[in-house]
Amino acid sequence: MSAQVSYNMATKQVRYEALVKALHSDLFRYAYWLCHDKHIAEDLVQETFLRAWRALDSLKDEKAAKSWLITILRRENARRFERKRLEMSEYEEAAITDTQSTSNEQEIENYWLREKIAQMPEEYREPLVLQIIGGFSGEEIAKQLNLNKNTVMTRLFRARNQLKEALENTTKVRGQYNG
């Protein structure tokens, strides 16, 4: 029996490590866009994976792993607010840290776009992050966020629309400066 137990433990370990390796980056990025803070994002990911480890036996389908983890992470994030009773902090520009030096046009645009995404209303940003980073379909996002699919598609439309317009406007502005 003890051999069986340690065999199960070993398999669990292998599954867990595979899960961490494959999904920790996506999860971290998702967490980051939920809370705009690298440290909180890291804590959230740690807490999420710890819960995942404890409940790993309940994950039957490996393909569902990502959405399973995201569900845990969203719950963890919500709990953070319950615990601390913090007001949902408004986005502060200082909170978005520039990790790479803005040496070229591309990086400047990246940085700028990051700010725009951070300023976007939560309800538009979250489906967008789930779609682009998570690679989820409209149905999957709807299920994850407990919304209907049309609402999700509308929000995705608005999110991109906002970003596109913002980008086009700055290009014009910058063009004027340059000219």
Add this chain to the structure above:
Amino acid sequence: MDDLQFRRRIYADPHTRDEDMLDAIKSDPAKQRFTQELDDLDSKIFKALNVDVPSDLCSKLFLRQTLASHQQQKRKSRIRLSLAASVAFVMGLTFNFMQFSSAYTTLADYAIAHVAYEEGYFSNASTENVSLASLNNKMATFNGSFTSGIGKLLFADYCRFDGIKSLHLVYQGVTSTVTVFVVPNNEDLAFSANFTDDKLIGKSQHFTHSNIIVVGDKNEPLQKWQNAIDKNINWSI
């Protein structure tokens, strides 16, 4: 597909490509350009969303889990240990209870059971002979001594008389051995002066600190034995 619907769909998901969409894109260069624009936008958004992941996050996650599972393991082994301890404790209690509690309520019952159990173990024709000195040596434990031998003593040793340390003497009798127990007073066992079953008879005599019980078969003149004991025994207290 009208333009508005096309835009709505491509904005919601730039990678959507069902037949309607493909047809629309193929048939209209403006839509093609528009699709391209959206693809570009998406790759820009993708780059922007891809914030750097702390390089040590992966190892931190492994470490957290290892610690957590170690603690879980420790908790489990503590539970197992305490379970094992409880089981051992209960077994110990049971053992003690069975070993030392009175299974019999009277001296008589026990004496008869004891003798019946050892039937065949002692032979009346045995040539053993325990000396008076050796007997008195053992009697000292019970603060008593015999002034002279009361018969041919085949065996003398301590025994557990229902959990009480006692002296077990076996004498040669008329047709079979006669057993004499010297048992310290014990309130758990009721005293009975005379007792009998289908084969054996017994007599008990009460002294200050001890009872002396004589058990023999029905041919045995137990009263004679009892008188001999009474006459020969001295109690030091």
